[in-house]
Amino acid sequence: MACSSAPADLLSDLANFVLEVKFLYDFSNVRVMAEQRLDKMPKEWRELLHSRRPREILEALEGKQPMDGPGDFFARRNALLDRIAHLLVPPPASPAEALPRRTWKGMSPKKVQEVEALASLVHRVCSDSGTSAVVDAGCGLAHLERALDPSLRVLAVEANAGHCSGAARRLAGSGVCQTKVFHDVFDVEEEALPLKVSESLGPEKVVLVGLHCCGDLAPTLLRVLAKDSRLAAAVLVPCCYHRTKSQSNIVMSDKGREVMCNDGEVPFSYPALRLACQEPLETWMDMSDEELHERARFQGFRAVLEDFCQSQELTLTKRKRRCVRKSGVQSPEVYAEEVLEAYEFRTEEGGGQSCEECDFKRKLSNALQSQVDRGFLEVLLNLTILQLSLQRLLEYVIILDRCLFASENKLSVQLFELFEAKVSPRNKVVVCSRD
Ligand SMILES: C[S@@+](CC[C@H](N)C(=O)[O-])C[C@H]1O[C@@H](n2cnc3c(N)ncnc32)[C@H](O)[C@@H]1O
Numbered sequence: 001m002a003c004s005s006a007p008a009d010l011l012s013d014l015a016n017f018v019l020e021v022k023f024l025y026d027f028s029n030v031r032v033m034a035e036q037r038l039d040k041m042p043k044e045w046r047e048l049l050h051s052r053r054p055r056e057i058l059e060a061l062e063g064k065q066p067m068d069g070p071g072d073f074f075a076r077r078n079a080l081l082d083r084i085a086h087l088l089v090p091p092p093a094s095p096a097e098a099l100p101r102r103t104w105k106g107m108s109p110k111k112v113q114e115v116e117a118l119a120s121l122v123h124r125v126c127s128d129s130g131t132s133a134v135v136d137a138g139c140g141l142a143h144l145e146r147a148l149d150p151s152l153r154v155l156a157v158e159a160n161a162g163h164c165s166g167a168a169r170r171l172a173g174s175g176v177c178q179t180k181v182f183h184d185v186f187d188v189e190e191e192a193l194p195l196k197v198s199e200s201l202g203p204e205k206v207v208l209v210g211l212h213c214c215g216d217l218a219p220t221l222l223r224v225l226a227k228d229s230r231l232a233a234a235v236l237v238p239c240c241y242h243r244t245k246s247q248s249n250i251v252m253s254d255k256g257r258e259v260m261c262n263d264g265e266v267p268f269s270y271p272a273l274r275l276a277c278q279e280p281l282e283t284w285m286d287m288s289d290e291e292l293h294e295r296a297r298f299q300g301f302r303a304v305l306e307d308f309c310q311s312q313e314l315t316l317t318k319r320k321r322r323c324v325r326k327s328g329v330q331s332p333e334v335y336a337e338e339v340l341e342a343y344e345f346r347t348e349e350g351g352g353q354s355c356e357e358c359d360f361k362r363k364l365s366n367a368l369q370s371q372v373d374r375g376f377l378e379v380l381l382n383l384t385i386l387q388l389s390l391q392r393l394l395e396y397v398i399i400l401d402r403c404l405f406a407s408e409n410k411l412s413v414q415l416f417e418l419f420e421a422k423v424s425p426r427n428k429v430v431v432c433s434r435d
Contacts (some may be wrong), residue, residue, distance in 0.1 A: 007407075010083050011400040012259040014393050017080060019260070019267055020071070025275050025387045029299055032380065033307035033371075044070040053301060054292055054381045058285055061389050084396050091117075091416045091429075092124055104146070106170065110424050111143050114211060114237075117418050117428075119147035122209055122235055125431060126152060129232035131205040135197055137188045137221055138213045142167035145181050146174050155200040157186035190220050194228050208234040212426055215243030219252055222402060225432060226409035230350075233433035236420070241398055241427040242273035253408055256401035275387055276394040280425050284388060292381060297329040299384060300377035301368055305339060308367045317344045332368035336361045399428050406432040 025044070027037050038046065047071060060067035060074045067074050104112045121258045126132055132152050136144055139156035140163050148154060158164045164185045171183060182200050186192075197206055208221050208231060218238035224236045244250050247266045250273070251257055260267050268276075284292070301324075309316050319342055328338035340361065371377065411432040419427040 002029050002065065006087060007400050007403055008255050009079075010087060011256060011397065011404060013083075014397050014400070015256075015260045015267075016082055016116070017076060018272075018390055018393050018397060021073070021390070022267075022272075022381065025390060026269060026271055028271055029380070029387075030302055030306050032383070033303045033376075034310045038379065038383070042070065049373070049379045049382045049386075052382060054296075054378065054385055055289065057382055057385050060280075061281065061385070077393065080342075080393055084392070087415065089416050091412055091418050092121065100111035105174075107142075107143055107146075107364045114419055115144045115147040118144060118209070118211055118237065119149065121418065121429065121431070122207065123149045123152075125233050125235055125433065126207050129205060129207055129433060131207060131232050133201045133204040133206045135193075135201070135206055135208050137208060138217050139163075139167060140212075142171050142181075142183060144211050145171060145176055145183075146207070150177055152180065153201060153204075155197065155288070156181060156183045157188060157196070158183075159185070159187040161185045165291045188217060188220055190222040190223050190227075190260055193220075193224050194230070198230075203230075205230060207232055208236075210234075210236045210238070212237055212239040214238075216246055216249050218251035218430075219244070219246075220401065222252070222406060222432065225434075226406070226411065229434065230435070233431065235432045236402075236432075237426060237428065238402075238430070239277055240401070241276045241395075242270055246275065250398070251401055253401050253404035255404045255408070256420060260397075260401075268397075272394060273398075275391055276398055277426060278388060280391060280421050281385070281388040282422060282423075284385060293377070294326070294329065296377040296381035297335075298324075300371065301329055301332070301335045301379045303380060304368050304371050304376070305335075305364065308364055309345070309393070312363075314345045314347060318342065319344055319345065329411070332365040332372065333361075335368060336365040339364065339378065395428065399430065402430060403432075406430070410435075 023037075023041050027035060032038065036044045038049065041049070052067075056065070056067065059065045060069070061077070063078055069075075107115070122134060134148065134152050134154045136142075136154060136156040139145065139158045142156050142158075145154055145156050145167075156167070158167065164183065168183055171178070171181060184200070186196055208225060210218055210221055213221065213236060218236045221234050221236060222225065225231045241250075250268055251260055258266075267288045287295070305316070323342045324338040325334060328335050345360070399415065403415055406413045412435055414431040416429055417427045421427055
């Protein structure tokens with residue numbers, strides 16, 4: 001990605017587009033009925049949601065059949081996706097000499113694909129920067145360390161002590177050279193990282209790496225790179241944008257603030273950031289109609305349950321980690337039965353509710369059936385598809401803003417998608433380097 005005006009213009013157009021249709025996604029789908037979100041949408045959107053079949057909308061989004069969406073939605077969205085595709089550079093080819101093969105015991109095929117591709121990219125960035133020192137920030141179970149070139153000196157840090165001890169065990173049994181890889185429990189913060197880096201790796205220039213660095217971690221690494229000239233580059237694969245705590249890390253660049261933050265307010269709330277890191281729409285395009293409708297029942301029944309409890313002045317508390325099983329959505333009756341096992345109910349006054357007393361099961365399954373008959377599940381499925389159609393655009397608003405922050409701080413930036421999206425959807429890599 002060149003540091004021209006193209007990313008800035010694209011950021012501005014993407015942001016304006018997604019903010020124009022904020023009413024489609026700026027809430028939790030569980031609360032869609034309880035908060036009457038569908039009724040509050042503009043009329044032409046309500047008509048679209050009620051009149052089309054989910055497959056038709058999917059095909060319009062794929063560009064297979066034209067559809068007149070409100071405000072030319074489909075054509076504008078697809079044109080923006082084309083502009084994103086033009087901005088990306090192809091991922092660099094793997095080095096001619098393959099990195100040494102390791103045993104990948106305990107690693108999923110997804111993780112193997114990720115660490116192999118990233119290790120070879122890190123190797124290249126280190127060569128280009130003339131350094132062999134790397135910091136892996138938020139290393140988790142230190143999977144990446146098993147794939148990195150053995151010539152590199154690595155400081156792998158992780159805030160979660162439990163992960164760290166798991167990582168230490170795995171590293172010890174993996175044949176990774178223990179004098180080259182230092183491993184420590186450490187919470188990466190802007191002020192503390194430079195000292196930690198010099199203590200562990202000495203005066204050599206350093207490349208920062210973060211594989212799936214969630215929330216504030218990727219922005220923090222970018223800020224440290226921008227400030228500390230001893231750091232040569234950063235190779236960042238961000239994820240979990242909704243875990244970002246600091247507002248200044250959601251929109252980082254001057255340009256981003258100029259185009260998005262009226263009165264200094266960051267316009268993306270939790271549901272928008274959550275949507276930005278959902279699975280891509282392509283996953284849904286491959287689903288059969290039956291699979292789509294199963295998803296619709298799962299989501300739709302949960303939304304009806306929420307609304308039902310609100311109308312009965314009941315609060316729900318999960319009993320188990322996973323609420324209702326997949327098989328529980330086969331019919332309203334089975335769902336109502338499962339709900340009683342999965343949740344505890346309390347009245348507003350705090351007393352536990354006797355479900356026989358209030359005839360809970362019968363009333364809930366009637367409420368569910370009535371929404372099935374009114375076509376609510378299909379409408380919610382249409383809405384979910386439209387929300388997911390914005391996922392990639394929202395993610396690129398965040399990513400391009402970070403690229404612009406790097407450019408504004410005189411760093412050169414490359415942006416590409418390193419892993420296969422269907423295997424690993426958080427596949428966007430931002431490589432920032434000091435010239
Ligand atoms: C999604 S996991 C990825 C782990 C690993 N990089 C991988 O790809 O397998 C993100 C990790 O970053 C760690 N983390 C998040 N913020 C951190 C911080 N400020 N300092 C150190 N570790 C952090 C989390 O504890 C978590 O283990």
